[in-house]
Amino acid sequence: MRVAYLLSGGVGAYKKYQVNETVANIGAPMVFPPASGAGVALATTTGAADFVGCSEDTVTYVTAQQTDGTSAERLVSLCVSPDAVWIALMSGGATEGTALTLYPVTTASANGLAVTTGTAWDSPTMDEGVVWGYDGANPLQARKITSVSGTAGTVTVAFDRDTVVGDNFLRAPYWPTQGATVQLTTNLYQVDASIAVGTGAQFKPVELILKDRNGEGRTKSYLLCMSTDHVFSGRPT
Numbered sequence: 001m002r003v004a005y006l007l008s009g010g011v012g013a014y015k016k017y018q019v020n021e022t023v024a025n026i027g028a029p030m031v032f033p034p035a036s037g038a039g040v041a042l043a044t045t046t047g048a049a050d051f052v053g054c055s056e057d058t059v060t061y062v063t064a065q066q067t068d069g070t071s072a073e074r075l076v077s078l079c080v081s082p083d084a085v086w087i088a089l090m091s092g093g094a095t096e097g098t099a100l101t102l103y104p105v106t107t108a109s110a111n112g113l114a115v116t117t118g119t120a121w122d123s124p125t126m127d128e129g130v131v132w133g134y135d136g137a138n139p140l141q142a143r144k145i146t147s148v149s150g151t152a153g154t155v156t157v158a159f160d161r162d163t164v165v166g167d168n169f170l171r172a173p174y175w176p177t178q179g180a181t182v183q184l185t186t187n188l189y190q191v192d193a194s195i196a197v198g199t200g201a202q203f204k205p206v207e208l209i210l211k212d213r214n215g216e217g218r219t220k221s222y223l224l225c226m227s228t229d230h231v232f233s234g235r236p237t
Contacts, residue, residue, distance in 0.1 A: 001027045001054045001189055003079045004087040004224050007206075012084055016075040017052070022061045023076050027088075027189035029054050029201070030078055032231045038063070040076065045094070045184045045192070048201035051227040053078030054086060054189075082230040085206050088182075090172055090193040090221045096185040099218040100193060102134060102168045107151075112138075112158035115169050121148035124196030129173040131155065132210045132217075136167025139212040144175050170217055173197040174205040180228045191223050202229035 003012055018039030023030070029043035032050030038061075040052055056077035066072055092098040107116040115131050131153050132142035143155035153171065163169075172193040174182070183192045183200030192200075203225040211217030227233075 001029060001086040001088040001191075003054070004085045006081055007083040007085060007226070012079040012081040014056070014077055015053075015080050016077050019059055019061050019074050019076050023055045023057075023059050025187050025189050026056060026058060027054050029184070029188060030076065040078070043184065043188060043201055045186065045188070046181075046200050048184075048203065048227065049229045050231045051202065051229055052231050053080045053084070080232055082233045083226065085224050085226050086203070087209075087222050087224050088189070088191045089219075090223055091185050091190045092218070093194050094186050094192050096187050096190040097219070098194075100170050100172070100221065102218065103131075103171060105136075105163050105165050105167045105169070108165050109159075109163040112160065112162055113156075114152050114154050115163055115171075116152040117169070118151050120150050121145070121153040121171075122150055124173070124194070124199075126153055126171050126173060127197055128175055128178055129171060129197045130175055130208060130210070131169050131171045133159070133212060134168040134170050134217055135213040137161040137164050138167065139214075140210065142208065142210050145171070168213075170210070170221070172208075172221070172223070173199070174208060174223055174225075176205050176207050178205065180204050182223065182225050191225075193221075193223075202227060204228050 182203040
């Protein structure tokens with residue numbers, strides 16, 4: 001996850017903080033120090049309470065005096081602006097860089113209100129997430145999923161053209177402004193788009209950057225989100 005912009009405009013505020021553990025990846029969310037902790041700690045795939053910012057560099061945590069003349073204090077740079085919007089690549093699984101799953105239409109919809117693929121849309125549930133055209137008659141068209149079943153996702157605003165057998169769609173458990181959780185991949189710097197809506201750490205979707213076949217949408221679609229539990233938001237802790 002990297003800073004995309006601030007909702008208020010301008011440039012983000014950056015601070016350096018002592019770490020409580022090794023930070024192996026740039027873009028990993030960091031949270032308020034745990035009890036008896038030495039400094040900021042990594043979030044988890046499903047938890048980012050008291051979020052401070054995402055790592056701008058990597059650092060190896062040590063506690064003992066160093067024999068090479070360096071300091072045992074190890075700092076990580078973070079953008080600490082509470083209104084920062086973070087951009088993260090959508091992954092099709094818990095492992096970062098996994099391609100999003102294609103969902104080919106198996107039954108056409110004459111009114112453009114259903115994407116029927118013969119695979120489950122209710123387990124994990126994609127209700128209130130997004131579905132968009134990857135190829136075929138509705139490339140790049142995105143709609144909010146408003147109901148799901150074991151074989152289809154249904155939308156309220158119709159796709160401009162009928163969904164046709166063989167057309168491929170992509171889906172993700174996000175919709176801008178809706179929901180307050182985003183699940184992270186194992187290494188924390190991407191988002192796992194394969195999980196159920198309403199699962200994950202404390203981030204709210206702000207916008208989506210969705211790509212079709214021509215834009216390599218399976219590996220180059222992005223979520224932009226912001227923390228709903230920031231340590232500097234002014235709320236009581």
